[in-house]
Amino acid sequence: MNVERTLDEKVRNNRKLIEPRGAQTAPLMLQQPVEDDEIDLLQVVRTLWRGKLWIAFTTLVAILIAGYYVxxxxxxxxxxxxxxxxxxxxxxxxxxxxxxxxxxxxxxxxxxxxxxxxxxxxxxxxxxxxxxxxxxxxxxxxxxxxxxxxxxxxxxxxxxxxxxxxxxxxxxxxxxxxxxxxxxxxxxxxxxxxxxxxxxxxxxxxxxxxxxxxxxxxxxxxxxxxxxxxxxxxxKATDWLAERVALLERDLAEAETAVKDFNARTELVSPEALEALNRQAKDTRDRIAILKSNLATQEAQLARLEQAWESKDRAAMAEVAAEIGGDRAPTPTMSDRVFQTRYLQLMNSTKAAVARSRSQIESLSAAVAQIEEQIKMQSQDLVQLEQLTRKAEALRSVYEYFLNRLQETSAQQGIQQADxxxxxEAVIPTVPSAPKKARIFALAAILGMMLGAAFVLLREFTNRTVRTADDLENLTRLPVLGQVPMIPGGKRRGQIEYLAAKPESAGAEAIRNLRTSILYSNVDQPPQVVMLTSSIPGEGKTTLSIALAQSFAGLNKRVLLIEGDMRRQAFKRYFQDQHDGGGLLSVLTGRQSLTEAVQKSGLVGADLLRAEKTSVNAADVFASDRFSELIAEARASYDIVIIDTPPVLVVPDARTIAQVADALVFSVKWDSTEQDQIVDAIRMFESVNIRPTGLVLNMINRKGMKKYGYGGKYGAYARYGAKYYKN
Incomplete structure (x- = not known):
């Protein structure tokens, strides 16, 4: 048989058989806390305050280590x-x-x-x-x-x-x-x-x-x-300068010797003599220019005389001769013989003047060439002489400079001063500079506090379990009906015996507080059928169910405790008496009546209806109409019916049984059950339209609370409880 289909049919049948109670209200709208990136400083301070013992411990350890080092x-x-x-x-x-x-x-x-x-x-x-x-x-x-x-x-x-x-x-x-x-x-x-x-x-x-x-x-x-x-x-400077001065002295002597040798092997050369030669050359060139001008005039006159002579024109010859010869020119009145003689004399004298001018020009040109050659040679000699003289003078200046520096450096060797x-001066210290005890202790204390704070914050922020009722309520948006401490007496039966022997203990008071919260969870219709479940095994729900039945029995109520976990059958670990009779399956199959199947428990003071092994799936058994009829019969015979169910994340039995329960109490183990498991379990109930009545923070370790800094936060196990509880 399909479990989910059976579960849907069971929901419809239950609405016909019984009135929906507290565990069958509107679907649960599970609200997760909104995550943001902001850090709640007040929460951080509270976390650090709760971990003050850890911080103090790490600080003390750091100081002790620092003391050992110092x-x-x-x-x-x-x-x-x-x-x-x-x-x-x-x-x-x-x-x-x-x-x-x-x-x-x-x-x-x-x-x-x-x-x-x-x-x-x-x-x-x-x-x-x-x-x-x-x-x-x-x-x-x-x-x-x-x-x-x-x-x-x-x-x-x-x-x-x-x-x-x-x-x-x-x-x-x-x-x-x-x-x-x-x-x-x-x-x-x-x-x-x-x-x-x-x-x-x-x-x-x-x-x-x-x-x-x-x-x-x-x-x-x-x-x-x-x-x-x-x-x-x-x-080093003195040695270098001495070597340099010696070289310069040698070079200077060679330069001065070169000047003397040059003067000895050349004619007397001076700028004044060279200037006189230049003036002489200039004057000669001026004379040549004048002679050349006269020569040109004389040659032109000679050409005219020869031209007129060749023309045989007496008048033209007389005119040309008059222009050139002046008084020496022939006149027209002269006889032909005298005229020709005088004309030839004039022409020959002109030729002689031309030849004389040419001769003078040639001689003067030769003189100018000679003067220019002298000027060239003397200019070269003068330039070379000046170069040799300047070189000697430059070497003398450098020599004198380096000689002065050599003398200064030699004198400086005796008057050096440090910069x-x-x-x-350093004095002998009387107090050690290290280790600096006060600083080391202060740094160790600060480092210890920082490490302790980091450990506390890391432990807190990486924790995915639940340690406080506030955290549980903020996570699920459901009320916390009770907070039950770790009950002494060992495991299972020993804890129930402890509650029976110590009715005024903190554990017994916590169970009574839970009982009161359940009774008043619905004032108009107080719950009669109460089921307890958890997310995963090991969260103490079976012990809580038996203890709750024991507490209700203490009110002189007729209490029926049903073992709803047919797979594990954990009641045999609590009740050591041999049970040979029937149980839950016998009643459901009709082999026994409810009255015949129940077992009286002197330890709890209630009737027990134990589970039996079956080859049929347990979820199908609880989804049957016969189980609903059994619960209806139990309502008529008992004041309180308590059903211990399997974990909801493991098998679907709890969601099936919840359809006939008036109150669903969800057990959460302190500092053990992860938040994701709690949320997933409650969402499983939401998927079948079941809203848990409330939650129980179970198996709280008082020493662990002190370790985490929660020692004074809970009523049932706070330091004030010592005045009220007898453990």
Missing amino acids: FVAAVPVYTAESYVALDSRQGQVVDFENVISGLSGDQATINTELEVLKSRGLTRKLVNELNLVEDPEFNSRLLEEPGFSLGTLQAWVRGMIAGEQEVAPPPTPEIVLEEVVTAVKEKINVSNIRNSYVFKISVTTEDPEKSAKIANTLADLYIVNQLDVKFDATR SRVLS
């Missing part, structure tokens, strides 16, 4: 400080800036000097000066090998894996020295005091006298190093 493990160290001031002058006694000028005092210079103080070279000098290679604090090779250490363990593991390994050769003195230098550098801290030219040298070691000595020695070595650098620079001075 007083036992930590080695006290002492810090000594010396101060060095940087002189920012710009010059020295003798002004030779490239060699001995003071520091400028700008930030770059300060940073450079700071790095010099931190340099390995200066630290190496310090190590050699104080022989720190022989100090075990800096040379770990001088310490005795411990019987067990991380290094020996690593070596043993490597030996086990790789077999025997070659023994490493002993380190060289250079390696040991560099290791010590590195160790010493780690103990030294050099800093520049802000907005000043002062350097602070801090040295931290295990010996106060050693710290002061190292700080003072480093300051002295720094100043000596400055002087050494200057002495070395001056010496720094010791402003304050």
Whole structure:
């Protein structure tokens, strides 16, 4: 038979047989808390306050660890400080800036000097000066090998894996020295005091006298190093200048000798003589120009005379001769013989003048060429002489300059000054600089509180169980009918015996509070059939059912306790008496009546109707009409009927039985059942139109509540209950 179809039919049949009661109201609208990204600070504070014992514990542990470190493990160290001031002058006694000028005092210079103080070279000098290679604090090779250490363990593991390994050769003195230098550098801290030219040298070691000595020695070595650098620079400059002066002296002598030799092998050359030659050449060229002009005139006159002669025209010849010869020209009145003679004389004299002019021009041109050749040669000689002279003069200037610098540098070697001075020497400290006890304890306390708070918050925010009634109500939007603590007496029967023997105990009072909440859950129609269930097994619902039946029986009511879990049949673990009679299945099949099947329980004071094994599915049995008739019969015979049902997330029996119940009490195990399981279980009831009457926060551990900080929040097991309960 299909379980779900049977369940639907059972719902319709029940509405005909009985009036719907509290467990059959409108569908449950399960409301989940709206999640948001905001953090409730008040909730965080409350969580931290509840976890104050954990926070106090972690704080105490952190303080104890800090105390062990401060007083036992930590080695006290002492810090000594010396101060060095940087002189920012710009010059020295003798002004030779490239060699001995003071520091400028700008930030770059300060940073450079700071790095010099931190340099390995200066630290190496310090190590050699104080022989720190022989100090075990800096040379770990001088310490005795411990019987067990991380290094020996690593070596043993490597030996086990790789077999025997070659023994490493002993380190060289250079390696040991560099290791010590590195160790010493780690103990030294050099800093520049802000907005000043002062350097602070801090040295931290295990010996106060050693710290002061190292700080003072480093300051002295720094100043000596400055002087050494200057002495070395001056010496190098002197050597270089001396070598340079010797070379310049040789070059100067060679240049002056070249000038003398040149003057000796050349004619006397001077700018004035060269200028006279230039004027002579100019005058000669001017004369040549005049002669050339006269020659042109004479040649033109000769050409006219010859042309007229060839024309045989006496009048033309007389005219030309008159223009050229003047008084020497023939006249027309002369006889032909005299005229021709005079004309030829004039023409010959003109030819002679032309030849004379040409001869003069040629001689003057030759003279000009000779003068120009002299000018060219003397100009070249003069230029070469001037070059040799200038070279000699330049070499003399350079020689004199370097000679003066050599004399200045030689004089400077005796008047060098350092660019720094010791402003304050280190004093031997009397109080250790570390460990700083107050600071360590304060930090340990803060760290302990932070770790404790983180643990409390992490535990709280990762918790998916339920610890308070408020959390349960906020999760399900259902009322919490009761809060039942963990009942002493062992398990199962021992707990019921404890409740019977201790009627004024906290557990018994919690059961009575639950009984009262159930009775008044519906004032108009008080529930008569009460079923108890849970999400999963192990949430104490069976113990709660028996205890509730025992409590109702204490009111002199007729109580029937039905074992609705036909699969597990847990009642046999509570009731040790042998049960050979029938049970629930016998009544449903008609083999026995209800009166014949029930069993009287002296421990509980109620009638028991136990479950029996069956081959039929239990859900189908509870969905039958006969089970509804049985409940109707029980209503008529008993004041209260309590049904212990299986977990709702495991089997559908509880949802089937809920159709005939007046009240559905849902048990939730404290700090065990996950919220998702609770929500899923209630949604299972919602799917069949069942609304639980309320919930019970069950099996609450009082010690656990104190551990989580909830010790004073619940009435039945708070610190005030000691005045009312007798446990």
